Amino acid sequence: GLQTLYDRYFIHLEGRRMETPQAFYMRVAMGLCLSEENKEQKAIEIYKRAITKNPNFADAYTNLGNLQKEQRKYEDAIRSYEKAISLDETNYIAYNNLGIICKSTTRQKEYEKRL
Numbered sequence: 001g002l003q004t005l006y007d008r009y010f011i012h013l014e015g016r017r018m019e020t021p022q023a024f025y026m027r028v029a030m031g032l033c034l035s036e037e038n039k040e041q042k043a044i045e046i047y048k049r050a051i052t053k054n055p056n057f058a059d060a061y062t063n064l065g066n067l068q069k070e071q072r073k074y075e076d077a078i079r080s081y082e083k084a085i086s087l088d089e090t091n092y093i094a095y096n097n098l099g100i101i102c103k104s105t106t107r108q109k110e111y112e113k114r115l
Contacts, residue, residue: 040067058088065097074101 065080
């Protein structure tokens with residue numbers, strides 16, 4: 001919940017709270033996408049750029065997977081979620097959405113293995 005976001009996206013040092021680069025990238029991506037005509041595609045491009053700059057940015061992979069799932073690009077979404085999970089084994093959003101894709105497509109057996 002909110003505590004996870006607070007812990008993940010802010011550095012607490014000597015009584016000061018500083019935003020992590022990941023939080024900055026996420027805010028920039030969301031802000032830019034709001035003004036774009038092709039919001040989803042622009043967001044995908046921004047997340048891919050963020051991943052290029054920081055290949056260990058698990059949340060960017062999760063958000064990329066969310067967009068790919070909405071566009072029904074299931075194989076791409078599966079790869080994004082799997083990468084997010086490999087970087088952050090506590091990423092319940094990636095696990096959940098990966099399970100949803102596997103259950104709702106022809107990958108039922110994979111879904112059952114992941115339970």
